[in-house]
Amino acid sequence: xxxxxxxxxxxxxxxxxxxxxxxxxxxxxxxxxxxxxxxxxxxxxxxxxxxxxxxxxxxxxxxxxxxxxxxxxxxxxxxxxxxxxxxxxxxxxxxxxxxxxxxxxxxxxxxxxxxxxxxxxxxxxxxxxxxxxxxxxxxxxxxxxxxxxxxxxxxxxxxxxxxxxxxxxxxxxxxxxxxxxxxxxxxxxxxxxxxxxxxxxxxxxxxxxxxxxxxxxxxxxxxxxxxxxxx
Numbered sequence: 001x002x003x004x005x006x007x008x009x010x011x012x013x014x015x016x017x018x019x020x021x022x023x024x025x026x027x028x029x030x031x032x033x034x035x036x037x038x039x040x041x042x043x044x045x046x047x048x049x050x051x052x053x054x055x056x057x058x059x060x061x062x063x064x065x066x067x068x069x070x071x072x073x074x075x076x077x078x079x080x081x082x083x084x085x086x087x088x089x090x091x092x093x094x095x096x097x098x099x100x101x102x103x104x105x106x107x108x109x110x111x112x113x114x115x116x117x118x119x120x121x122x123x124x125x126x127x128x129x130x131x132x133x134x135x136x137x138x139x140x141x142x143x144x145x146x147x148x149x150x151x152x153x154x155x156x157x158x159x160x161x162x163x164x165x166x167x168x169x170x171x172x173x174x175x176x177x178x179x180x181x182x183x184x185x186x187x188x189x190x191x192x193x194x195x196x197x198x199x200x201x202x203x204x205x206x207x208x209x210x211x212x213x214x215x216x217x218x219x220x221x222x223x224x225x226x227x228x229x230x231x
Contacts, residue, residue: 027065030072034098035064037128037156038080041096044203047161050084050094074100094124101130109137113144128153149205160199169200172211172227180211180227194228206230 025032039057046052059067069076083095097112104127116125124147127133133141133150141148160166172180181188188209194201196208206212208230216224 025061027061028071031065031068031070031076032061033153033157034068034072034076034080035061036158037098037151037153038064040156040159041126041128041151043159043161045084045094045096047203048205049087051087051090052084092124094126096126096128098128099130103131104129104133104137106134106136106140109133109140113140113146116144116146123147125149126151128156149202151202155199161203166200168215168217169204170213170215171204171206172213177211188229189231191227191229193231196230198230201230 039059042052042057046057068079077098077100080098081096083093086092086094095116099108099112102108112127123145127141127148127150129150129152141150161169177188188211191211194212196202196206200212210230212228212230214226214228216226218224
């Protein structure tokens with residue numbers, strides 16, 4: 001080992017180089033982003049009670065690129081489109097559509113809606129955006145007969161519910177909610193609020209009036225339970 005300046009100029013072995021290389025992604029950043037977003041959407045739908053194969057969630061990046069393609073293209077986006085049924089209501093499906101990098105304008109939204117009108121069995125749609133959606137496109141989507149949710153791809157690169165710094169969130173059932181309100185002798189409006197725009201609320205697709213149990217678990221404080229009502 002030769003000394004150089006204030007430190008040492010250590011020679012890196014070939015085995016070390018090979019070990020480091022295994023963790024370097026040499027593929028396109030775009031397909032990596034799509035891979036992460038797809039995985040988060042699958043996890044989200046499973047948490048919402050949809051039928052999702054665990055093997056689809058566990059798919060590796062290499063398997064993703066082999067199956068869908070190495071380069072981000074419209075053809076790849078078309079192949080990423082999928083639908084899953086609800087476990088409790090198998091006839092109801094959620095369709096997931098990955099949009100391109102161009103801004104979603106009224107004409108583009110009209111095209112998407114036209115494609116959807118031929119499949120009435122999928123009234124619920126999730127659009128994964130890679131760019132902005134302008135006001136006219138948003139208005140058209142809101143006025144359609146479909147229940148359309150939009151997520152920007154940057155919000156799906158990490159599953160927020162698995163973040164270590166985030167407290168545990170649990171959806172309170174209708175029966176549990178009534179017992180809680182009776183026990184505390186309060187109305188839902190008197191419980192601390194959680195906005196419908198909150199990422200957790202969007203993740204679970206919660207509606208106004210639903211209550212979440214939030215558990216903070218710290219090494220010094222232990223478990224602290226509080227509740228939030230979606231408003």
